[in-house]
Amino acid sequence: MKSDHKTDTLANMDPSMQRVAVGIHGIPELKRDEKINYLGEFRERIIRRLTKKQVAEKSIYPEIEKALSHRESSRMLINGSLSPQFTDKYLKLARKMKKSYTVIHDPELTGETGLVVISNDAVDIQDIDV
Structure with a gap:
């Protein structure tokens, strides 16, 4: 699955990709x-x-x-x-x-x-x- 950093958010990802993204980048921080x-x-x-x-x-x-x-x-x-x-x-x-x-x-x-x-x-x- 190719990721477009500007448009993809955790909410738009499937659960397994969410876990990978959080593992790589950490928990997203608001504002x-x-x-x-x-x-x-x-x-x-x-x-x-x-x-x-x-x-x-x-x-x-x-x-x-x-x-x-x-x-x-x-x-x-x-x-x-x-x-x-x-x-x-x-x-x-x-x-x-x-x-x-x-x-x-x-x-x-x-x-x-x-x-x-x-x-x-x-x-x-x-x-x-x-």
Whole structure:
């Protein structure tokens, strides 16, 4: 059976070909390209986002403090490629506000995202950028 990578999906394959495809390529990941740009999270879960340049600025963005206070916020993610001299102020803010945080060290992450405040559920906020 010849496979056309662009049109074949697991749902269109017979069960034996599905097992082979999963064995070779692993379990497919939903919205992988989107998640790579947002520190491994789905766009619809993001309450606020800062770029790497914004995180590197001296002061804390009040929008991030407000986002951490948002009733839906669950935690903060920070890009691990940034220096602690830039990220420590946000880690302290998260601790002060009793929100968990994770520093993400993943070389596959692309884009300019430096920090996101996220929810466990979809919040679908249109303008997440500060």
